[in-house]
Amino acid sequence: MTNLAVEVAGIKLKNPVLTASGTFGFGREFAELYDLNLLGGVMVKGTTLNPRLGNPPPRIAETPAGMLNSVGLQNPGVDYVIREEIPWLRQFDVAVIVNVSGHSFDEYAEIAARLDGVPGVDGLEINISCPNVKGGGMAFGTDPKMAAEVIKRVRSRTQLPVIAKLSPNVTDITEIARAVEAEGADAVSLINTVLGMAIDIKTRRPVLANIVGGLSGPAIKPIALRMVWQVAQTVNIPIIGMGGITTAEDAVEFLLAGATAVAIGAGNFCNPMTAPEVIKGLKNWLSQEKIDDVRELIGGLKT
């Protein structure tokens, strides 16, 4: 009997496949298509302290083997999420990880405090790709000191497992990884989207209203894989790897690179059944390769 169960930052997952934040809402829509109990975990939409309208449309642009998005964190705010969305998710036997986004240190800390102890919340994923509006707009995640400070503040306000979601738009992601580990992050998840843009040559305008957006999909897989591998060499805390995963084989690549679990993001749009298919495919592959425990793959890359 093949074991698929893994543990990340103290969170027990029945299998190493989660759905990535921003691509799955709070699970309600996909629940119409398949039983969410199949999943290892759900990382819900980025939640801010106050409700956010998000960016004006157009917010989406298709790119070769991928897509750009500049949704801008439209979400109902943490209080609504705690009141209406988390209780609904409790009916499923899945780990629920709430993605937390803020624009100031205080904001991150406050959201963490409000989510602390809420039944049904198994962990927090701290999205540090947001700009620090009080610090000149530079993203928290691009500076190791700022990233560390966010995690430090969050850490002090919650007992929940804290997962730092790293941005790839940096010169050295291992620096950021080390900084957040030092301040008590229980795990890291990477990568977030890669900054990109698209231009409409007829109108001579950017396709996205926000001009620049985040690139996801198979196009970024090699970048994500490389970063997971680099971070795995640098930190001791577990990694949730993501970036262009559409098949079980892709998931195996991430596990070999050093991830303990993986998340499916934009792949959900290309094929809404991607997550359950990856789980099934992973099971079949392990059985075919006569591997008893998925954990044997973690960090198994030979170099």
Next chain:
Amino acid sequence: MIKSVKAEIVENKPIAPEFFRMTLKAETLASEGLPGQFVMVKVSPNLEPFLRRPISLHQINREEATVSLLYQVVGKGTRLMSETQKGKVIELLGPLGKGFTWSDSDRVVALVGGGCGTAPLVALAHSLLEDKKEVHVLLGAQTKEKLVCEEDFISMGAKVKVATDDGSYGHHGFVTDLLKNLIHDVALDMVYSCGPLPMTKEVVKLTQEASIPCQISLEERMGCGIGACIGCVCKVRTKDGAFTYKKVCKDGPVFKGEEVMFDD
């Protein structure tokens, strides 16, 4: 209920330059789909194009368990659709979105369609006529060659008028000129509209001026198509005079004319 469906293509043929009608064997879509709803079509078995294409339900045939999609070839995805042959099976997600609505008290209605926007109005006209409404259909096209569906509406029993930009057929001018006249001549209970944005804006303006309720179908680039990614929003007025963003795939694609804010 959203379902992921594998449907066999019964027919896929051009009905006008760049316009194709694809008929599919799809029992659930035929029995559950409503006028104004759409499907997300997987146009390629690979990773390229990456995203599915949102296409309205054009005809819903419950007896034969088929649905038809009317689409215009405007890019990579629709071109692939036009090249997919009869007998092939393609994946669809649907039925999606909130469709058109009508009530018993609506007796006389007008449908205003521009270009490919005419597609969902065929399913709508069929349902409204089944419900014994008096249905006026106003169609706009750039030229006579690009006019689609006129025959379908006439054979159903709708009262049809056409406008072409170049005057090659029907009224020389905009379909909204026809609407202005219709509003003047007939007491309308509801106006439904689907088509290019400038046409939609004008329809909303005319119906607001005449205090006639109006439903418009919008389109927007979509990611998931089911309401999870919040990529496909449109700006909508809120009660306090401010605005919010609503999902075209889930809160729409049909919206009330007066609630949508069009940025100029």
Next chain:
Amino acid sequence: MQQTAGTIVWNEHQMEDVWLLTIEVPRIAQRIKPGQFVQVKVNNLLDPFLRRPFSLYRTFRDEGKLQLLYKVVGKGTRLMTTLKEGTSIDLIGPLGRGFTLPHHAEKIAVVGRGIGTAPLVALADEASNKGVEVYCFLSAEEKHKLVGLKEFKEMGCELYLHADTEDNVKMVTDYLKKLLPATQFDGVYVCGSKRLTREVHNLSKKYGFMSQVSLEQIMACGHGDCHGCVVELYQDKERSKKCYKRVCKEGPVFETWEVVGVYA
């Protein structure tokens, strides 16, 4: 080298996971030589991203047609099985350095294993048309996986076959060994197995005949610019220096003495 569109005449499943693609493409078919290859664009999309390289299997120059024999091993080749007769296919070729058939050759031998036998069919065809006697030593995992039997028989070649499941000889080159030195070969050409290449090389050293091998490598451009498809080779027979050569440009055909792998 040309980039040109051909028309698919026939795309037929042969056995197991092996297919035969016949393409009408006079511009390439009339110029391509045995041992050369073409770069095939398997669809019109960006996924798969790169073309797939295939050696010439056979050419029918007077009809402007060529044939490629391919094995389904991944995304690209799987897509190729869906190519329909009558449709267009984008090819680049002829590419690479083909086999050298000495001017006054009287007798040659070809040694092939599995799908590697494919380019040897083209060579046997050209040679037998010039009146050269061709001896074929063919190997595969199982008897039914032997490639090119029908074609070699048609050409009147002398056949020696071996499947791994048989044990009358250890490997097919044992038959070749038995014929030497009584039978004088002007050239021996091998493809599809490192082991067989090593055997042929050792025999060529011992008996002094010319021997060539066709290699393969993952390719990007396929015509020599990107340097992605190199193999490590010896620069000289004394093996004093190694170098990298492009399989698409200096190859795919190399002299067996160049190949680092033959010296175990």
